[in-house]
Amino acid sequence: xxxxxxxxxxxxxxxxxxxxxxxxxxxxxxxxxxxxxxxxxxxxxxxxxxxxxxxxxxxxxxxxxxxxxxxxxxxxxxxxxxxxxxxxxxxxxxxxxxxxxxxxxxxxxxxxxxxxxxxxxxxxxxxxxxxxxxxxxxxxxxxxxxxxxxxxxxxxxxxxxxxxxxxxxxxxxxxxxxxxxxxxxxxxxxxxxxxxxxxxxxxxxxxxxxxxxxxxxxxxxxxxxxxxxxxxxxx
Numbered sequence: 001x002x003x004x005x006x007x008x009x010x011x012x013x014x015x016x017x018x019x020x021x022x023x024x025x026x027x028x029x030x031x032x033x034x035x036x037x038x039x040x041x042x043x044x045x046x047x048x049x050x051x052x053x054x055x056x057x058x059x060x061x062x063x064x065x066x067x068x069x070x071x072x073x074x075x076x077x078x079x080x081x082x083x084x085x086x087x088x089x090x091x092x093x094x095x096x097x098x099x100x101x102x103x104x105x106x107x108x109x110x111x112x113x114x115x116x117x118x119x120x121x122x123x124x125x126x127x128x129x130x131x132x133x134x135x136x137x138x139x140x141x142x143x144x145x146x147x148x149x150x151x152x153x154x155x156x157x158x159x160x161x162x163x164x165x166x167x168x169x170x171x172x173x174x175x176x177x178x179x180x181x182x183x184x185x186x187x188x189x190x191x192x193x194x195x196x197x198x199x200x201x202x203x204x205x206x207x208x209x210x211x212x213x214x215x216x217x218x219x220x221x222x223x224x225x226x227x228x229x230x231x232x233x234x235x
Contacts, residue, residue, distance in 0.1 A: 001148045001151075001152075002157075003152060003157065003158055003163065003164045006145060006148050006149060006152070006164050007133070007164050007165070009145065010133055010134060010140075010141060010145055010164075010165065011131045011132060011133050012131070012132050012175060012176050012177060013067045013129060013130070013131060013132070013175060013176070014067060014129075014130055014131070014132040014169055014173045014174065014175040014176025014177075015065045015066050015067045015068070015127045015128070015129060015130075015173060015174040015175060016127070016128055016130050016169050016171045016172065016173045016176075017031065017033070017125040017126065017127055017128075017171060017172040017173065017174075018125065018126045018128070018171065019033055019123040019124075019125060019126075019172070019204060019206050019207055020123035020124065020126075020206060021126060022124065022126060024124035028061065028077075028105070028108070028110065029061050029063075029064055030061060030124050030125075031058075031059060031060045031061050031065075031124070031125040031127065032058065032059045032122060032123070032124055032125060033057070033058045033059075033120075033122070033123055033125055033172065033201070033204075033207050033209075034056070034057070034058075034118075034120035034121050034122035034123060034207050034208075034209075035056055035059065035114075035122035036056035036057075036058070036059045036079045036080075036081065036113070037059065037110050037111060037112065037113075038059055038077050038079055038102065038108055038109075038110065039079075039108075039109055039110075039111050039113070040107050040108070040109060041107070041109050043100070044111075044113060045081065045113050045114075045115060046081050046098045048083035048084070048085070048095060048096055049083070049095035049096060050083075052083070052084065052117075053115040053117065054081040054082055054083050054084075054097070054098065054115070055081065055082050055083070055084065055115055055117075055118040055120055056079075056080075056081055056113070056114065056115065056118065056120075057080040057081055057082045057120070057201060057217075058078075058079070058080040058125075058172075058201055059077065059078070059079045059080070060077065060078045060079075060125075060174065060199070061076070061077055062075055062076060062077065062078065062174075063076060064127075065127050065174060066127060066128065066129035067129055067174065067175050068174065068175070069174070069175050069196070069198055071196060071198065071221055071223040072101075072174075072198065072221070074103050075101045075102070075103055076102050076103055076104075076105050077101070077102040077105070077108070078099060078100070078101055078102075078199075079099070079100045079102075080097075080098070080099055080201070080219075081097065081098040081099075081100075082096070082097050082217070083095070083096040083097060084117065086211075086212070086232070087230060089230070089231050089232060089233075090191065090192070090229055090230065090231055091230065092227075093227070093228050093230070097230055099219065099228045101226075119208050120207055120208055120209060121206070121207045121208050122207075123206065123207055125172065130167075130169050130173075130176075131167060132167070132168060132169045132173070132175070132176030132177050133164075133165035133166075133167055133168050133177070134165065134168070134177040134187075135165075135168055135177070135179070135180060135184065136161045136162070136165070137180075137183050137184060138180065138183050138184030138185055138186055138190070139177055139178065139180055139184045139186075139187075140177040140178070140184070140186060140187040140197070149161050149164065152164075170202060170216075171202060172199075172200065172201050172202055172204070173199060173200055174198065174199040175198070175199070177197065178197050178200055178216070178218045178231075179200060179202060179216050179218075180216075180218075180233055181214070181215050181216070181233045181234050181235045182233045182234075185231065187220070190231075191220035191229040191231060192220075192222065192229050194222040194223075194224055194225070195220040195221065195222045195227075195229050196220055196221060196222075196223075197218060197219075197220045198219050198220055198221045199219050200216045200217060200218045200219065201216065201217045201219075202215075202216040202217075203215060203216065211232055211234055212232070212234035213234040213235050214234060214235050215232050215233050215234030215235065216232060216233075217230065217232045218230070218231045218232060
């Protein structure tokens with residue numbers, strides 16, 4: 001297999017997001033970070049295990065995005081909340097983090113809710129379509145593709161994997177591959193059987209978010225159970 005053939009097999013599309021840089025219209029069709037305005041009539045900002053308000057972390061409006069993973073094809077809006085104290089990695093949703101999905105916008109109510117203790121700065125998100133390659137060492141390569149890369153290295157065709165995978169998107173993104181800081185856990189069974197990586201929210205000075213030490217929050221979904229999983233690492 002040639003380097004070009006390997007790249008064509010491993011790259012995925014992703015919607016990446018840049019915070020701010022344009023004037024928002026404050027419509028339902030926008031995505032935000034540091035802010036959530038979408039709820040049902042009965043919903044509010046969720047409480048963490050200590051009974052404190054979580055931080056509204058992000059809101060994604062999927063129908064207008066250039067790429068959406070197939071497992072989210074029925075979802076219109078995703079909202080994300082995180083507790084002031086991070087969860088354990090792979091901790092079940094509820095006590096320290098919450099994701100809400102909305103397939104029917106008829107039940108949506110726009111609410112101006114905030115957590116006065118939140119240090120996050122709210123910005124609208126500008127989406128763009130990009131290609132994404134996995135990082136080496138647990139970043140999402142199959143064993144078969146790892147063998148192909150090692151064969152090319154041993155034959156002297158390439159010096160390293162990154163001669164092939166010369167792009168990886170480290171920004172906030174939907175789809176693509178997770179941006180691990182340490183050795184990764186993959187994109188499937190590492191999050192739990194049946195889970196697949198969906199999106200990440202990464203450390204961002206502009207919004208005043210630092211995940212421990214320049215890390216990222218990584219979210220995966222199981223479309224059979226509709227459960228979500230969270231993982232993060234840092235430098």
